[in-house]
Amino acid sequence: xxxxxxxxxALVKPTQTLTLTCSFSGFSxxxxxxxxxxxxxxxxxxxxWLAVIYWDDDPRYNSSLKTRLTITKDxxxxxxxxxxxxxxxxxxxxxxxxxxFNLVPGDVFDVWGQGTMVSVS
Amino acid sequence: DIQMTQSPSSLSASVGDRVTxxxxxxxxxxxxxxxxxxxxxxxxxxxxxxxxxxxxxxPSRFAGSGSGTDFTFTITxxxxxxxxxxxxxxxxxxxxxxxxxxxEIK
Numbered sequence: 143x144x145x146x147x148x149x150x151x152a153l154v155k156p157t158q159t160l161t162l163t164c165s166f167s168g169f170s171x172x173x174x175x176x177x178x179x180x181x182x183x184x185x186x187x188x189x190x191w192l193a194v195i196y197w198d199d200d201p202r203y204n205s206s207l208k209t210r211l212t213i214t215k216d217x218x219x220x221x222x223x224x225x226x227x228x229x230x231x232x233x234x235x236x237x238x239x240x241x242x243f244n245l246v247p248g249d250v251f252d253v254w255g256q257g258t259m260v261s262v263s
Numbered sequence: 264d265i266q267m268t269q270s271p272s273s274l275s276a277s278v279g280d281r282v283t284x285x286x287x288x289x290x291x292x293x294x295x296x297x298x299x300x301x302x303x304x305x306x307x308x309x310x311x312x313x314x315x316x317x318x319x320x321x322p323s324r325f326a327g328s329g330s331g332t333d334f335t336f337t338i339t340x341x342x343x344x345x346x347x348x349x350x351x352x353x354x355x356x357x358x359x360x361x362x363x364x365x366x367e368i369k
Contacts, residue, residue: 181307188363189307190360194358204357238307243312243318245312246312246354248295248358249357249358250297250352254308257306
């Protein structure tokens with residue numbers, strides 16, 4: 143059974159760097175085709191993809207946020223870490239990590255964490 | 264970047280109704296489209312991928328169709344547990360989501 147869980151601060155100040163950790167089980171990020179992504183959702187708004195990292199350590203980023211994001215993996219700990227610099231109140235959102243669905247060639251997410259709410263104030 | 268436009272943004276329907284949501288891509292994405300359901304306070308749940316393929320375990324009242332730039336999501340007979348917000352997502356070039364469609368009780 144695949145599970146993911148996000149952790150990190152609930153509150154950050156403007157200009158600070160946010161660090162979020164996704165801890166997962168039920169799969170390995172060393173297996174070909176596997177990936178973990180981050181998606182966020184401001185209160186009452188739509189989903190926004192942030193980043194994804196694959197088994198081969200290749201990261202991909204949302205072009206509009208690329209300069210602020212870094213995604214890394216620690217396969218020994220079964221964790222994926224997302225950092226976002228220069229936080230602003232508009233970055234207030236629920237942040238989700240999710241497992242990449244490996245039946246398609248692109249990035250579709252079939253199992254999601256519960257999400258973690260981050261407020262910037 | 265590929266923009267995804269969903270319509271309507273919200274709709275009201277009754278149990279048993281047929282519900283249709285459309286999603287338009289700003290450029291040809293082939294059939295690289297998925298649909299998610301999200302209930303309040305919960306993470307999204309994948310329903311459909313490759314425009315029309317149901318994820319295992321998803322009820323057959325959910326259906327997807329389309330290719331290129333125009334796609335449709337249909338619930339053939341709306342059930343009480345289907346009241347939620349639905350999102351389309353393209354994965355042809357990186358990935359991006361539509362703005363969502365909230366399905367409310369009439």
